[in-house]
Each structure stands twice: as structure tokens, then as C-alpha cells.
Amino acid sequence: MRVVIQRSKRANVKVNNEIIGEIDSGLVILLGVAHDDTTADIDALVNKIIHLRIFEDEDHRLNLSLTDKKGSILSISQFTLYADVRKGRRPSFIKAAEPKNAEKLYDTFNEKLRENGIHVETGEFGAMMDVELINDGPVTIIMETKDGKIIDPA
Template sequence: MRALIQRVSEAAVHVDGALVGQTGAGLLILVCAMEGDTVANADALATKISKLRIFKDDAGKMNRSLVDTGGGALVVSQFTLAADTSRGNRPGFSTAANPAEGERLYDNFANTLRGLGIATEQGQFGADMKVSLVNDGPVTIWMDM
């Protein structure tokens, strides 16, 4: 599993002009299931992200996790995170999981976050989404699991 994590003050996702998910202070998590990924990968990534200490403590140090702060998460499927740009000018996406498996692992990832007590909303898998955010910091982290 691959994720791009952004610490946000707020984030929202719209499909066809309708709001489908949002969060206040917390994380916007763009996630991609890669070929060969399993439920164990999705669970491990969600658990790691929930404990990642990237929120400020009272001294202004990044010492608190999403669980510690009680923040929310907006999880958006993003198969383009699998882009291979090593040859030519057109990215290849053959390392992404097939759509059915990608959706299953994406849903599992979000459900694992929920199970960890994190208020989690989702975008719409496979849709043309409009994502807006206010990046806090900015703090943006790439993760592979």
C-alpha cells in the first residue's frame, strides 16, 4: 500500500458537485493499493499512520499522533500514486492493484482507521473527485507499506 499523508486544518471531496466526505483538523490521506498488496498491508499502513507523531504538542514539537489529538481523516483513493515515470513521458500504472482489489483494500484501510477510533470519511472510489484542503504546516509525508 502507498499513501500520501497531508496534515490539514480542513479537507473535503466533492463528486459531481456534491460533498461526499470531509474532515476538520487531521489528515487527508491519498491511498493506493499496489499489485500484490494484502489486507495485512492495509491494516499495517492504517495503524502506522494513526500513530505517526506529526501533530504539535504544547511546546510546538511534532510529538502527537492523530489518535492523541482526536483529529479526523479523509481517505481518498488515488491510483495515480502507482505512477511509473521511469520511461518516456507518459506514466504507467501497471503496478497498481486491479480495480476490484484496489477498492476492497481501500475500504479495508478506511475501516481499520475507524476501528482505531478515528473519525474517518471517504471519497468515492473510481470517481472523478474534486479534493480541496488547507495544508497545515505544510506537512506532507509519503509512505509505502
């Protein structure tokens, strides 16, 4: 799995100009699912994301986690995170999971976040969405998993 995490002051997602998900302080997560991802990858990401110390404390140091801040997550499925642009001018998405499997894992990811006490708002899987956010910092982090472990995304 591959995620782009953006710390946000507020964010929302719209489908057909209607807001379907909205948060105040927290994280916007763009989640890409690869064809070989499993629930072990979900567990690794959820544990890392909710405990990652990327929020400022009273001394303006990144010492607080999402759980410390009682922040929310706006979770958006985004298969384009697996775009391969090495050849030609049109991206290939061959590494992205088939939609049926990707949707199942996306739903499981969101449910695991909720099981950990996180308020989660979502987009609509497979829909054209407008995502709007005020990136706080800005703080943007990319993470990837392989075989249930966080790996270097480079």
C-alpha cells in the same frame, strides 16, 4: 501500498460539485494500492498512521498523534500514486492493483481506521474528484509498505 499523508486544518472532497466527505483538523490520506498488497500492508499502515507523532504539542514540537488529537481522516483512493514515468511521456500504471481488488483493500483500510476509533470520511472509489485542503504546516509525508512492513519509499 503507498500513501501520501497531509496534515490538514480542514478538507473536503467533491464529486460533481457536491461535497461527499469533509473533515476539520486531521489528515488527508491519498492511498494507492499495488497488485500484490494484502491486509498485512493495511495493518502496518493503519498502526503507523494513527500513532505517527506529527501534530504539535503546547511547545510546538511534533509530539502528538492523530489519536492524541482525536483528529479525523479524509481518505481518497488514488491509483496514480503508482504511476511509472521512466519511459515515454504517458505514465504506466501496471503496478497499480486491478480496480475490484483495489476497492476491496481501500474499503478494508478505511474500516480498520474506524475500528481504531478514527472518524473517517471518504471520496468515491473510481470517480473523478476534487479534493480541497488547507495543509497545516505544511506537513506532508509519504509512506510505503511491502510484505506488511513500512519501507523507504525512495
